[in-house]
Amino acid sequence: QVQLVESGGGLVQPGGSVRLSCAASGIVFSYYTINWYRQAPGKQRELVASIIRGGSTNYANSVKGRFTASRDNAKSTVYLQLNSLKPEDTAVYYCNTADVWGPGTQVTVSS
Numbered sequence: 419q420v421q422l423v424e425s426g427g428g429l430v431q432p433g434g435s436v437r438l439s440c441a442a443s444g445i446v447f448s449y450y451t452i453n454w455y456r457q458a459p460g461k462q463r464e465l466v467a468s469i470i471r472g473g474s475t476n477y478a479n480s481v482k483g484r485f486t487a488s489r490d491n492a493k494s495t496v497y498l499q500l501n502s503l504k505p506e507d508t509a510v511y512y513c514n515t516a517d518v519w520g521p522g523t524q525v526t527v528s529s
Contacts, residue, residue, distance in 0.1 A: 419444050420516060420518045421442070421443045422440055422513050422520035423520050424439065424521065424522055424523040425438070425439050425523055426439050427523035427525045427526075428524075428525070428526070429526045430503050430527050430528075431528070432504060432527055433502060435501045436500050436503070436525060437500070438499075438511055440452060440496045440513030442494045442495070442496075442515070445494075447491055448491040451468055451515060452468070452513055452515050453465060453513065453514045454467045454468070454487060454496075454498045454511060454512070454513055454514075455511070456510065456511045456512070456525075461509075463512070465478060466478050467485055467487040467498060469489050473488075475487045481507075484500070485498060487499075506527075507525060508527045509524075510524050
């Protein structure tokens with residue numbers, strides 16, 4: 419079956435950077451759009467970035483210019499580079515495709 423597993427989260431200082439990974443299995447990875455969502459405590463899950471099969475990307479206004487999504491189809495992995503992090507970026511980050519979700523990885527931005 420299709421599985422997604424995120425990794426790379428942690429505690430980061432404001433202004434810092436972190437790279438998240440989402441490894442997929444059970445699909446022909448290159449065919450699929452992969453989405454990154456995040457959910458902060460007490461808030462709804464929000465779409466942060468999408469990367470389509472050809473590599474084009476879309477971003478939420480709140481992260482545009484700071485976050486960059488990329489994909490390595492040979493490794494069935496999508497990445498999300500988070501730069502210039504702010505405390506309001508603190509959330510659990512999930513990857514998603516075809517109604518499948520990973521378990522998420524926590525990113526905490528704090529001094």
